[in-house]
Amino acid sequence: MPVTSFGQGITGGAYDLGGAFTFWPRHNEALLKRLETKDSWLERHQYPKREKDDPLENEMVLNLGPQHPATHGVLRVVVKLDGELIEKAVVDIGYLHRGLEKLAESKTFQEFMPYTDRMDYLSPYSNNVAWCLAVEKLVGIEVPERAQWIRMMMCELARISSHLIWMGVGLMDAGAVSVFLWTFREREEIYAIFDEVTGARLTVSHARIGGIANDLTPTAFARIKNFADRFPEQLRGWEKFLNRNRIWIDRNEGIGAITAEEALELGLTGPNIRACGIEYDIRHFEPYLKYDEVDFIIPLRTEGDALARYFVRLEEMSESIKIVRQCLERLEHMPGPIRTDDSRLAYPSKEEVYYSMESMIHDFLLTDVGVAPPKGAHSYHAIEAPKGELGFYMISDGTGRPWRVRIKAPSFSNLQGLEDMMEGSLVADTVIMIGSIDPVMGESDK
Amino acid sequence: MREDQKNAETRTDPALHAHETLKFYFTPKHEPLPKDRPNPHAKATTFVPEVVAALQERFGDDVREVGLYANEHTVLLTKQRIVDVCRFLKEEMGFTYFVDCGGIDRFVDEERYEVFYNLVSVKDKKRIRIKVRVGEDDMTVPSVTSVYRAADWNEREAWDMFGIRFEGHPDLRRMYMPEDFEYHPLRKEFPLLGIPGSLPLPPQTPEGELTMDPFARAHGYIPVNSFQEPPSNRKGSNGEDKQAGE
Numbered sequence: 001m002p003v004t005s006f007g008q009g010i011t012g013g014a015y016d017l018g019g020a021f022t023f024w025p026r027h028n029e030a031l032l033k034r035l036e037t038k039d040s041w042l043e044r045h046q047y048p049k050r051e052k053d054d055p056l057e058n059e060m061v062l063n064l065g066p067q068h069p070a071t072h073g074v075l076r077v078v079v080k081l082d083g084e085l086i087e088k089a090v091v092d093i094g095y096l097h098r099g100l101e102k103l104a105e106s107k108t109f110q111e112f113m114p115y116t117d118r119m120d121y122l123s124p125y126s127n128n129v130a131w132c133l134a135v136e137k138l139v140g141i142e143v144p145e146r147a148q149w150i151r152m153m154m155c156e157l158a159r160i161s162s163h164l165i166w167m168g169v170g171l172m173d174a175g176a177v178s179v180f181l182w183t184f185r186e187r188e189e190i191y192a193i194f195d196e197v198t199g200a201r202l203t204v205s206h207a208r209i210g211g212i213a214n215d216l217t218p219t220a221f222a223r224i225k226n227f228a229d230r231f232p233e234q235l236r237g238w239e240k241f242l243n244r245n246r247i248w249i250d251r252n253e254g255i256g257a258i259t260a261e262e263a264l265e266l267g268l269t270g271p272n273i274r275a276c277g278i279e280y281d282i283r284h285f286e287p288y289l290k291y292d293e294v295d296f297i298i299p300l301r302t303e304g305d306a307l308a309r310y311f312v313r314l315e316e317m318s319e320s321i322k323i324v325r326q327c328l329e330r331l332e333h334m335p336g337p338i339r340t341d342d343s344r345l346a347y348p349s350k351e352e353v354y355y356s357m358e359s360m361i362h363d364f365l366l367t368d369v370g371v372a373p374p375k376g377a378h379s380y381h382a383i384e385a386p387k388g389e390l391g392f393y394m395i396s397d398g399t400g401r402p403w404r405v406r407i408k409a410p411s412f413s414n415l416q417g418l419e420d421m422m423e424g425s426l427v428a429d430t431v432i433m434i435g436s437i438d439p440v441m442g443e444s445d446k
Numbered sequence: 447m448r449e450d451q452k453n454a455e456t457r458t459d460p461a462l463h464a465h466e467t468l469k470f471y472f473t474p475k476h477e478p479l480p481k482d483r484p485n486p487h488a489k490a491t492t493f494v495p496e497v498v499a500a501l502q503e504r505f506g507d508d509v510r511e512v513g514l515y516a517n518e519h520t521v522l523l524t525k526q527r528i529v530d531v532c533r534f535l536k537e538e539m540g541f542t543y544f545v546d547c548g549g550i551d552r553f554v555d556e557e558r559y560e561v562f563y564n565l566v567s568v569k570d571k572k573r574i575r576i577k578v579r580v581g582e583d584d585m586t587v588p589s590v591t592s593v594y595r596a597a598d599w600n601e602r603e604a605w606d607m608f609g610i611r612f613e614g615h616p617d618l619r620r621m622y623m624p625e626d627f628e629y630h631p632l633r634k635e636f637p638l639l640g641i642p643g644s645l646p647l648p649p650q651t652p653e654g655e656l657t658m659d660p661f662a663r664a665h666g667y668i669p670v671n672s673f674q675e676p677p678s679n680r681k682g683s684n685g686e687d688k689q690a691g692e
Contacts, residue, residue, distance in 0.1 A: 102636075102638065103638075264568070267595075278568060285566075288487070377516070379516040391564075413545075
């Protein structure tokens, strides 16, 4: 009888957990039942070789998470092991489920924007922009050029900060603590930039429907410029340290490898699908903001393993810096408003509200009623967030609150591939695999 | 010079305050917005008349409605044919990448629920949305997991959130909520606050019992703090039992 780390034996069909779980017992029963009934090629393959009563107790069910530092949040995976080999795995998510889609239905479009900060909390600026762009598409609001360039620049900084966390934490999972300190020093600089620009380090809430909240100060420009000048050198240093590092390569090569066909089938997105050789990047596929006017390439690899994902993300960071530089150049001589002028659609500036009665009325109406799309309007807008395609499908009933919001979260799609990656690999590689697909539970659990 | 004094110095520099001058961009106009404004965020990928035409030719009357908003094509189909349509789109039209699928509650309309599918052809740079409608009397939709494996979790989520059963799905468990939960929270009749007592909450102390009342304090019961000794020898000390006795 296999030994489980929680409850008693799972065979026999009764799923008697022996009182180990009084909390949500049916959920755990269903999970174990799934683990038992799941068809796995590896298990079928190994079954004839296995002795019936398993005298060495090779077989075991192990519960990873949801409270485990290496799972990057509250991810839970129940695995069936044969020795150190993972025969099958069942991923269980939902431990951070807050019902964002339900919450959105009772908020105006602008009111929901701060909630998107809490989705992918490693790149809140991208989420804000994704939400605002989706609303702007639904209503049909034009965004001033300066705001678009600022949004784009900040989104790329958010991508770098997200990849920095992935890199530091991923390497720490593999045992290299010093890289964690280096990347967090750089991330700290990006957070200081966010602080200067938006007034908040993590939950920035800077985008507004029709533009952004406030323009960048000269100090912020100087800081971003300084960062863009300094960062590539840091990146080159890490590349020198890691790209030919025997331990790091051995730890990653061939781990969690999937082919291009499998990646398409499993619906992976972002750097994970690009590491399999499929050129699917929303910045090229459906250019939004000003991505069709800047010069950058999409890093691609064909191996599809953890090492390929590492290279893709590393190269993406230097491409992002390239975009940031181009944005800085363009913004230098670009005057203009940072929010759309029409205060029926977007918040008027604070100066205007304080000095003009009509603007104050509009400001009040936008807060109370919100901007209203036509009845029955529905549209989908996606951006390339650091984790992949982040899209919002919205349906309007003609009021200032959405009738239904569907969040297409990239981490959710990426985690779906985890079971396939894990089955057939060693349990020690699980941590590397989870790190390499870079899930954020706040987003995948909504 | 101290660090904070440095900051004070820069604040007084008039050149740094140039961006803070008052600007009045907007002159209020009291007229409705024009009806047919071009959508500034419309994408070329979502406009797929040739795919819609191919679907109409192949499936005839099963294509119930074709919509276009913000340059996005939406095709409404009868739900019995959804697997055939997906197979046709995947194998003959090149829509190999399954992006998203989910439920929609239309509440007071006939055929209350909708399921939408968001499909992408990476090669041809195309995106299409297809929809099927589900009535309350028959809450089932054929599962497309046999065509697109990526639909697995999305269909589980739609089952969890709306109670739409996907026939032929290999593993139709709830996605986010635990199996112990009986409701489908994204339905319009489900209250935003949740249903008190629908899920047991963790015990207040390591050896305590499950809490069934999420609003214990509001109902007059002060929960035990974790650092306090649990009143384990006394029966009926937790919120639920006290409520039952009232």
